[in-house]
Amino acid sequence: MGLRTPLFDEHHRTGAKIVDFGGWDMPVVYSSIIEEHNATRSGAGLFDVSHMGRLWFKGAGAKNFLEHLLTNRISDLQEGQVRYSLVLNLQGGTRDDVLVYRFGEDYLMVVNASNRLKLIEWFEGIRPSFDVTMTDETTTSAMMAVQGPLALSLLQSLVAARLDQIGYYYSSITTLLGSRAIVSRTGYTGEDGVELIAAPEVIVEAWSKLLDVGREQGVRPAGLGARDTLRIEAGMPLYGHELLESVDPVQAGLGWAVKSKDKDFIGKDALLQKNSERPVRVGLELEGKRIAREGYSVRSGGDEVGAVTSGTLSPTLQKSVAMAFVDPGSRQLGTQLTVDVRGSAVSATVVRLPFYRRAIH
Amino acid sequence: MNENDLLYARSHEWLQIVGDVGTIGITRFAVDQLTDLVYVELPPVGRALHAGDSFGVVESVKAVSDIYAPVAGEVIEANQTVVNDPSLLGTDPYEKGWLIKIRIPAGTDTSHLLSKSTYDSEVVNAH
Numbered sequence: 001m002g003l004r005t006p007l008f009d010e011h012h013r014t015g016a017k018i019v020d021f022g023g024w025d026m027p028v029v030y031s032s033i034i035e036e037h038n039a040t041r042s043g044a045g046l047f048d049v050s051h052m053g054r055l056w057f058k059g060a061g062a063k064n065f066l067e068h069l070l071t072n073r074i075s076d077l078q079e080g081q082v083r084y085s086l087v088l089n090l091q092g093g094t095r096d097d098v099l100v101y102r103f104g105e106d107y108l109m110v111v112n113a114s115n116r117l118k119l120i121e122w123f124e125g126i127r128p129s130f131d132v133t134m135t136d137e138t139t140t141s142a143m144m145a146v147q148g149p150l151a152l153s154l155l156q157s158l159v160a161a162r163l164d165q166i167g168y169y170y171s172s173i174t175t176l177l178g179s180r181a182i183v184s185r186t187g188y189t190g191e192d193g194v195e196l197i198a199a200p201e202v203i204v205e206a207w208s209k210l211l212d213v214g215r216e217q218g219v220r221p222a223g224l225g226a227r228d229t230l231r232i233e234a235g236m237p238l239y240g241h242e243l244l245e246s247v248d249p250v251q252a253g254l255g256w257a258v259k260s261k262d263k264d265f266i267g268k269d270a271l272l273q274k275n276s277e278r279p280v281r282v283g284l285e286l287e288g289k290r291i292a293r294e295g296y297s298v299r300s301g302g303d304e305v306g307a308v309t310s311g312t313l314s315p316t317l318q319k320s321v322a323m324a325f326v327d328p329g330s331r332q333l334g335t336q337l338t339v340d341v342r343g344s345a346v347s348a349t350v351v352r353l354p355f356y357r358r359a360i361h
Numbered sequence: 362m363n364e365n366d367l368l369y370a371r372s373h374e375w376l377q378i379v380g381d382v383g384t385i386g387i388t389r390f391a392v393d394q395l396t397d398l399v400y401v402e403l404p405p406v407g408r409a410l411h412a413g414d415s416f417g418v419v420e421s422v423k424a425v426s427d428i429y430a431p432v433a434g435e436v437i438e439a440n441q442t443v444v445n446d447p448s449l450l451g452t453d454p455y456e457k458g459w460l461i462k463i464r465i466p467a468g469t470d471t472s473h474l475l476s477k478s479t480y481d482s483e484v485v486n487a488h
Contacts, residue, residue: 017396033397033422225397225423289400291420312422313399342418342425 005050006142006200022113024051027223036226037315040189043218044148053116054137057107061131066107071258071265077102082169082184084257086249088267094243101171112239142203147193154214158206176202190234190356229312235354241309253281279306279325283353290341292322297340305330321355362455368471369480370431386459390485395421398447403439431474434463
């Protein structure tokens with residue numbers, strides 16, 4: 001048995017299929033991945049993301065410590081601002097991709113569940129050179145995401161802060177159902193929405209209330225299956241697939257979050273030495289409805305030029321889409337390739353990421 | 362189709378035999394396990410199948426599964442309606458969601474296949 005989030009009983013009671021994910025027993029689907037996906041695009045989806053690691057860094061050296069660890073800039077974060085960043089190893093490969101929140105002199109880092117213990121051990125080794133404390137609040141708090149066009153209006157009655165006044169990738173310490181909570185305008189679906197961090201019992205109560213109030217408007221709990229198809233459509237990488245210890249952020253198309261010119265960080269020297277011929281992440285659109293799955297070979301003519309890292313039949317676009325790492329010679333938009341789908345060569349075109357972009361109102 | 366009259370394979374195919382024609386599909390349990398079917402591939406008419414041969418593929422958002430022939434026979438019809446709309450398999454696996462019909466040789470042994478109650482108790486409930 002793996003770790004269980006405070007919402008586990010709720011998932012179990014509502015018939016969710018449970019799988020192991022990063023050491024946690026998590027809901028992969030409640031009724032149908034496609035229904036949960038579509039509910040998130042048209043109404044709102046509720047996601048239990050309590051398995052994500054929540055690490056607090058406090059003390060006079062916290063800012064410099066994070067600046068040293070992270071590829072993106074930390075020192076210019078505004079109050080409540082949230083920033084995406086990579087943590088690299090000494091070889092320039094990716095240890096994790098994380099979000100960092102600033103509250104005064106304190107910083108919260110949200111990390112992937114599967115990397116939490118690895119990061120804690122590694123950070124502990126570096127921490128003594130800085131005046132900083134690290135506290136892991138993963139199992140003493142809970143976290144949920146509310147994502148979709150109805151997310152803000154649905155949630156507003158439970159939260160004190162004006163949600164439409166919180167900017168994209170900003171957060172606020174406020175109250176949820178009267179108890180202290182962090183609300184951020186962030187997510188992993190390509191929709192507008194928020195993520196909430198609060199005490200376990202507060203998140204459990206908010207989850208039930210949001211479903212009670214929202215079900216008729218099309219609000220649904222959504223599992224890891226829908227989370228995966230949503231993030232693929234949104235062109236977002238997932239650690240373990242597009243990001244690995246052996247994959248650096250520049251080849252993964254995340255160079256925008258790497259500030260090599262402005263600052264030093266662990267892994268920078270190795271990153272700058274990387275071979276420019278290494279494979280790069282691209283989006284592929286396949287002919288037909290077969291799914292290009294992780295590990296399938298990508299070919300140009302008869303030659304293998306790369307491999308698929310994630311793929312799905314996009315519920316929104318009704319197209320077979322995939323992310324793959326290919327040799328730079330095959331990266332140009334419009335390049336015609338094939339994917340070996342269990343012995344048959346299926347035509348694929350290199351297309352721009354993301355596959356799906358929401359309409360901005 | 363009465364589920365009690367069908368024969369079942371441990372790999373979750375069902376078989377109905379009427380005269381020398383066998384109709385093959387996959388069970389409700391299999392469909393529920395797969396969830397969100399998006400692609401079905403079936404063999405051409407005329408293909409000769411041995412018992413245990415993989416004759417097709419069903420893909421869901423999550424996974425790819427082979428479908429196996431419960432008995433030997435020659436394919437005489439494939440359900441193109443399900444190929445065009447795989448969701449039919451999810452909603453109606455025993456009627457509109459049938460997959461293929463095969464011509465079964467006389468004297469075919471079906472003793473390795475299970476009854477509905479045995480399939481339910483030994484395969485479904487064992488999960």
